[in-house]
Amino acid sequence: MTSSAASASASDERPGTRLRVDAERNRDRILAAARRLYAREGLGVSMASVAREAGVGKATLSRRFATREELINAVFADRMDAYASAVTVALDDPDPWHGFTGYLYAICAMQAADRGFADVLTMTFPAAKALEARRARAYNDVLELIARAKATGHLRADFTDRDVPVLLMANAGVVSAAGDAAPDTWRRLVGHMIRSYAAPGAPVPPLPEAPEPSALYRAMVRLGRSD
Incomplete structure (x- = not known):
C-alpha cells in the first residue's frame, strides 16, 4: 500500500474510532456520575439528574442506558x-x-x-x-x-x-x-x-x-x- 493510500485509510478509520472513544468516555462519565449521586442520595435520583451530573444530554444517557434498571445494573x-x-x-x-x-x-x-x-x-x-x-x-x-x-x-x-x-x-x-x-x-x-x-x-x-x-x-x- 502506498503512503498516500495508507494515509487515506487511516483518515477513513479515525472518525469511527473517535465515535467509539467518545461513546466509551460518555459511558464512563455517566457511570461515575451515577455512582456519586447514588452513594450520596440513594436510588431516588432521577435519570435527568444523572445526565446533568455527567455533563451529557438525556439522549446520550438513553443511548447508553435505556432504562433506570440498566444503569443500576451497571453501577x-x-x-x-x-x-x-x-x-x-x-x-x-x-x-x-x-x-x-x-x-x-x-x-x-x-x-x-x-x-x-x-x-x-x-x-x-x-x-x-x-x-x-x-x-x-x-x-x-x-x-x-x-x-x-x-x-x-x-x-x-x-x-x-x-x-x-x-x-x-x-x-x-x-x-x-x-x-x-x-x-x-x-x-x-x-x-x-x-x-x-x-x-x-x-x-x-x-x-x-x-x-x-x-x-x-x-x-x-x-x-x-x-x-
Missing part, C-alpha cells in the same frame, strides 16, 4: 459481586457462628459506605437480570451459612433467612437517618441484632459504642429539616 455489578464474596468468605470460616456474625457486619458495612447500595440490598429489580442473578447466587450461600451456624447451637433455631433482609431494611433506615452526623450508628444496631439472634450462651462480639448524644442530635436536626 452496582461490582458491589453485588463483593456482596456475594462476603458470604463466600463467611462459609470459609472454620467457625460457622463467627463466619455468620462477621458476614452480617460485612454486608451492613457495605450499606453504610454507599446509600445507593443500601437501597439495592433492600429492593428487587426484575429487569436487571444480571444483578438479580448475582443476588440469587448469594442467597443460596446464605442459606448454607445459616444452616451451619444453627448446627453449632449458637444461632437461634427460630432464625430464618427472611431475618437477613429485615436486618438490611433496618440498617438502611439507620444509615439514611444518621447520615454524616453519626455515621457509625449502624454498628450499634448490628451489635444489638446479633445478640437477639444468638442462642443462650453463644459467644457474641463486643457491643460497639453507642453514638454520642451530640451526634444523634445533629442527625435528628438534619432529619427534621428534610421533612
